[in-house]
Amino acid sequence: MPTALIADDEPNLAIELASRLTQFWPELQIISMPRNGIDALAELNAQQPDFAFLDIRMPGLDGLQIARSVPHMQIVFVTAYDEYAARAFDTSAIDYLMKPLTDERLLKCITRLQRGGRMPADSREAAAASAPREEAPIRWLAVGYRDATRLVAIDDVIYFQATDKYTEVVTAGHRHVIRTPLKELLPRLDAAHFVQVHRSVIVALAQIDRVERDLLGRSRIHLRERSETLPVSRGYVSLFRQM
Template sequence: MPTALIADDEPNLSAELASRLTRFWPELQIVAMPRDGVDALAQINERRPDFAFLDIRMPGIDGLKVAQLASEVRVVFVTAYDAHAVEAFEASAVDYLLKPVTDERLLRCIARLQRQGMSATDAGTVVSALQREAAPIRWLTVGIKDTTKLVSIDDVLFFQATDKYTEAVTSEHRHLIRTPLKELLLRLDGERFAQVHRGVIVSYAAIDRIERDLLGRMRIHLIGHDAVLPVSRAYAGLFKQM
């Protein structure tokens, strides 16, 4: 009987993937669902699963490092971002799934696992498809302890980088996510969001007005929110006609 481990720091997402894998591949036994990279590596070494479904961004050790250290297991990365696809296949990943994973895509992954591997041609095709077709983010998963909350991208007014995290700011809340701003920008719809500062991405729809002070510095005022966002010189051209 084939066995698998699912590692994701969002337990609800792990449980949902486990349920779908069980439904589509009844013979597959899920032996562990660790929530950080250190535990994932320990569980892989202890339980020796055939497959490991790994999130890339996890506390402790990221999924790429786990894959490098656990060379005996066949790895499928399950992540919200396509930026690490090339690195993943260099780490001998069998497949790379972008969240949210559709049933059709998961079934193709299962078929690939059952065929015992991916050729170099297959890997190149997947990377090309990810780079060409990766859909813009529609929702964010934010976690508080054991609770996972989905935040619609439509509700986000702006993203702001902090020391270790990125804040996704809505009209009522500030949510912390671990995705760096530069990676987030790759998965946002460029017609709806714009980077206006090294540490700020704003929703066009949230902008009320742009004001320029006596020194020529531009500031964005938002609709229904008291935050005032800086616009650096490098991005001032976005609002040249405004």
């Protein structure tokens, strides 16, 4: 059974959309209807629905910021603002629906989702032509913390480390987990501040105290604010030859 999340800070609009989706697509299960961007991102990471219907303007994080944080997710934007269309199609957007939404337009979107398709290429290109494609580096991360959602500033992150199922986000005093794999996270980080040093490790350059080699020629990073050391793969050792 396909699942979906609806995020909108106006609960009546979210309920209306959920009702119409259920009417036209009875098999679709609406699993969550968060009212702000931070909760929406947390729910997407925790529940991994098949589809997400996102408003653009929401408290905490907007829909575009959320979409860039979950590039694997199938996103439909539902908004009253047409000026965001170009940037929306530079994310993982499948469709861009304008409020007030007609039944005909919603049915076309549902058909597209059921077929696994996206907005026709000519429509996406026309919308994207008026806006730059470069995305700003992420500046925050929404992470689960006990029974709440916590917003972690990217400047507080010392390193990211991949585990079997998650990515650890390590700060001076805490370890958090997110579901975004390193290969999707790395392009969204500022290359002037973060560098990959191992297939499972990305580290903040400002947090590197020194790099030492043992008798076997293996390099390890010593951190400024944490006691553990991080491995450096042979392919990345050249990054530190001038350090």
